[in-house]
Amino acid sequence: DAGITQSPRHKVTETGTPVTLRCHQTENHRYMYWYRQDPGHGLRLIHYSYGVKDTDKGEVSDGYSVSRSKTEDFLLTLESATSSQTSVYFCAISETSRGGAVYNEQFFGPGTRLTVL
Amino acid sequence: QQPVQSPQAVILREGEDAVINCSSSKALYSVHWYRQKHGEAPVFLMILLKGGEQKGHEKISASFNEKKQQSSLYLTASQLSYSGTYFCGTDLSGSRLTFGEGTQLTVNP
Numbered sequence: 001d002a003g004i005t006q007s008p009r010h011k012v013t014e015t016g017t018p019v020t021l022r023c024h025q026t027e028n029h030r031y032m033y034w035y036r037q038d039p040g041h042g043l044r045l046i047h048y049s050y051g052v053k054d055t056d057k058g059e060v061s062d063g064y065s066v067s068r069s070k071t072e073d074f075l076l077t078l079e080s081a082t083s084s085q086t087s088v089y090f091c092a093i094s095e096t097s098r099g100g101a102v103y104n105e106q107f108f109g110p111g112t113r114l115t116v117l
Numbered sequence: 118q119q120p121v122q123s124p125q126a127v128i129l130r131e132g133e134d135a136v137i138n139c140s141s142s143k144a145l146y147s148v149h150w151y152r153q154k155h156g157e158a159p160v161f162l163m164i165l166l167k168g169g170e171q172k173g174h175e176k177i178s179a180s181f182n183e184k185k186q187q188s189s190l191y192l193t194a195s196q197l198s199y200s201g202t203y204f205c206g207t208d209l210s211g212s213r214l215t216f217g218e219g220t221q222l223t224v225n226p
Contacts, residue, residue, distance in 0.1 A: 033213070040218060042119070042219050045214070045215070050212060056212075106151075106214070107161070108160070109158060
């Protein structure tokens with residue numbers, strides 16, 4: 001199994017509080033991704049990173065920010081959590097693309113279940 | 118542009134076959150397939166690239182019609198362990214995937 005961990009695994013917080021989720025990898029993969037998963041929506045990309053300090057927005061980035069200061073860590077921050085951000089959050093990692101395509105599989109972390117009251 | 122998967126759900130008996138389809142309205146670099154069991158993380162099954170190259174599970178087959186931007190996942194002689202939700206992920210840009218809503222597969226004894 002790919003070495004990828006997420007912390008915390010479960011979190012309950014209140015509306016308006018800041019929340020930071022951490023993704024840590026030991027595979028030295030270049031790409032890292034944050035997804036949220038909600039019933040009926042599948043996996044939706046929030047932000048991703050293609051290198052240290054190199055990040056880009058996904059399809060549902062509003063209300064979220066990310067940082068990557070080291071290859072192994074990718075942080076997702078909810079500046080002021082809202083109830084609509086209650087979800088399961090997955091981090092994924094991947095090696096570099098090849099020939100202009102996402103050539104390599106993504107390995108997913110175990111997920112973080114976040115509840116915003 | 119989220120890809121469209123069909124069917125949304127399918128129920129099989131052990132040993133039966135199933136086909137899951139994934140279609141996109143835009144040109145694709147590649148198509149990925151993942152399976153997720155309840156309460157677990159998605160797990161990689163297969164990648165299909167433009168030009169016919171494939172990577173993935175030996176016991177699962179798939180096709181990619183580049184002209185129609187469609188992919189199909191073929192599950193033959195299904196086993197109980199095949200149960201789960203199947204997601205296709207489409208690569209429009211070469212650096213990220215957009216996933217479909219998933220197909221829930223249930224295999225009964």
